[in-house]
Amino acid sequence: MSRVPFTVVQEICAAEGLHALGVIAPVPLTLPSEGLDQMLADGVGDLAWLGESRIPRLRPTALQMTAEAMVTVALPYQPEANCGELKRARYAAGKDYHNILRSKLGRIGLALAKRYDQPWKSRAAVDSAPVNERTLARLSGLGWIGRNALLIAPDAGTWRLLGFLLTDAPLDPHHAGHGEDRCGTCTSCERRCPTAALVDRRVMTTRCISYLTIEHRGVIPRDLAEKFEGWWFGCDLCQEVCPWNRFASPAGDARLTGSEDDDTLMRIDATTFDLHFAARAMRRAGYERFRRNLLVAWFSLGRVDRCAPLLAEGLPLVLAQARELGLTPVEGGG
Ligand code: SF4
Ligand code: SF4
Numbered sequence: 544m545s546r547v548p549f550t551v552v553q554e555i556c557a558a559e560g561l562h563a564l565g566v567i568a569p570v571p572l573t574l575p576s577e578g579l580d581q582m583l584a585d586g587v588g589d590l591a592w593l594g595e596s597r598i599p600r601l602r603p604t605a606l607q608m609t610a611e612a613m614v615t616v617a618l619p620y621q622p623e624a625n626c627g628e629l630k631r632a633r634y635a636a637g638k639d640y641h642n643i644l645r646s647k648l649g650r651i652g653l654a655l656a657k658r659y660d661q662p663w664k665s666r667a668a669v670d671s672a673p674v675n676e677r678t679l680a681r682l683s684g685l686g687w688i689g690r691n692a693l694l695i696a697p698d699a700g701t702w703r704l705l706g707f708l709l710t711d712a713p714l715d716p717h718h719a720g721h722g723e724d725r726c727g728t729c730t731s732c733e734r735r736c737p738t739a740a741l742v743d744r745r746v747m748t749t750r751c752i753s754y755l756t757i758e759h760r761g762v763i764p765r766d767l768a769e770k771f772e773g774w775w776f777g778c779d780l781c782q783e784v785c786p787w788n789r790f791a792s793p794a795g796d797a798r799l800t801g802s803e804d805d806d807t808l809m810r811i812d813a814t815t816f817d818l819h820f821a822a823r824a825m826r827r828a829g830y831e832r833f834r835r836n837l838l839v840a841w842f843s844l845g846r847v848d849r850c851a852p853l854l855a856e857g858l859p860l861v862l863a864q865a866r867e868l869g870l871t872p873v874e875g876g877g
Contacts, residue, residue, distance in 0.1 A: 563699060568612035629803070695785065775833075
């Protein structure tokens with residue numbers, strides 16, 4: 544059959560609230576390996592699975608050998624922080640984006656097959672399958688990779704989530720029009736990063752607050768912890784200073800919006816954690832790491848007076864973190 548025009552893909556994606564998109568066709572058999580290999584060589588801490596999935600990450604067709612095309616999409620999330628002194632990444636302000644965006648992409652795959660009455664299979668990936676996401680987004684014209692190692696579009700900035708749909712549908716390719724590096728002489732993100740995690744356009748994973756608060760399982764080294772500036776889940780500092788975020792859009796889905804206040808966070812205990820963070824990204828890190836992160840965040844703000852209830856609970860990881868920070872129950876106010 545003839546190829547599916549981009550206008551059809553555009554119309555189906557628009558019905559799901561997705562307006563920034565590209566189509567890669569055919570799907571490349573291999574992707575450049577340098578970025579991933581350099582990241583692995585720099586060290587990925589508790590993300591050892593990144594190395595284990597190296598080969599499929601570099602072979603986009605491995606997820607669906609019959610795929611004729613890949614749709615790439617970018618969905619804006621809430622560009623406001625809406626936090627108190629304790630800070631969390633904006634992408635985690637609302638419900639877990641993985642489920643939201645994957646469902647949208649799944650429906651797009653079904654709609655394509657239905658429109659042409661074909662048994663086309665599709666597979667959605669939203670940080671959920673070994674896919675080299677930023678490389679594919681850049682190849683499809685959704686933006687360039689900035690010095691903060693994030694995808695940037697000149698008309699939308701960085702506050703966007705990426706999603707991918709491999710499909711058997713023979714889609715016309717479409718380049719979204721961006722890709723030229725427009726960082727120029729700007730180095731704001733590198734200079735703003737409190738832990739000096741941005742080096743030569745890449746993130747030193749094990750120094751990054753985002754990694755340390757979300758993925759790292761153990762105690763956070765004191766020399767890094769004291770630079771956290773109140774972040775307890777993720778970190779947006781290298782995006783907050785990016786001038787292209789002047790052009791950020793409002794969240795593309797109301798479920799991605801939300802707010803946090805410090806007292807509510809401190810009141811969450813082991814019995815209410817799952818319910819409070821139901822269907823939110825924080826739940827996956829678990830309660831003990833959540834409390835470790837609050838301890839580090841308050842400590843980094845010089846607010847050891849807020850640490851007492853965290854220490855009093857006696858969680859092993861929190862107590863080990865307190866020892867690393869040189870906090871005793873007495874100093875913590877308990
Ligand atoms: S997320 Fe924060 S710690 Fe990580 S590179 Fe950006 S500014 Fe640095
Ligand atoms: S802050 Fe400047 S250097 Fe960093 S990603 Fe944005 S434009 Fe590029």
